[in-house]
Amino acid sequence: DEPVEEGPRQRNLDYFLEDDEAIDPEDEAIRVQELRRLKLALSEVLTERHRHVLARRYGLEDDHFRTLSEVGEGLNLSRERVRQIEREALGRLKDAEIREVA
Numbered sequence: 001d002e003p004v005e006e007g008p009r010q011r012n013l014d015y016f017l018e019d020d021e022a023i024d025p026e027d028e029a030i031r032v033q034e035l036r037r038l039k040l041a042l043s044e045v046l047t048e049r050h051r052h053v054l055a056r057r058y059g060l061e062d063d064h065f066r067t068l069s070e071v072g073e074g075l076n077l078s079r080e081r082v083r084q085i086e087r088e089a090l091g092r093l094k095d096a097e098i099r100e101v102a
Contacts, residue, residue, distance in 0.1 A: 024060045035060065050089035056088055 039060065042051050056074065059065045068079040068086070075082070 039097075042093075045092050046089050050085060050092065053082055053085045054089050057082075 066083045072082045
């Protein structure tokens with residue numbers, strides 16, 4: 001814990017070491033760009049309801065994953081209906097991906 005610098009700018013060695021838990025700005029920029037691309041793809045293939053269910057279910061807007069029940073409560077839908085909408089949405093995305101590859 002000996003200071004590396006003396007005087008008013010006195011710092012300990014741990015001040016200069018890399019923080020393993022810090023978010024890398026480059027990684028964050030890539031994540032934001034990929035999220036934008038995903039949202040654009042979703043808007044081209046899915047209905048608003050499908051997008052809303054997937055966004056809430058998988059935390060696409062706020063990084064908060066929700067259960068089927070939680071999504072259903074917010075939309076005034078049953079857990080089972082949310083599951084059906086989610087399944088339809090994922091099926092549409094899979095079909096769109098297959099068409100894109102072909």
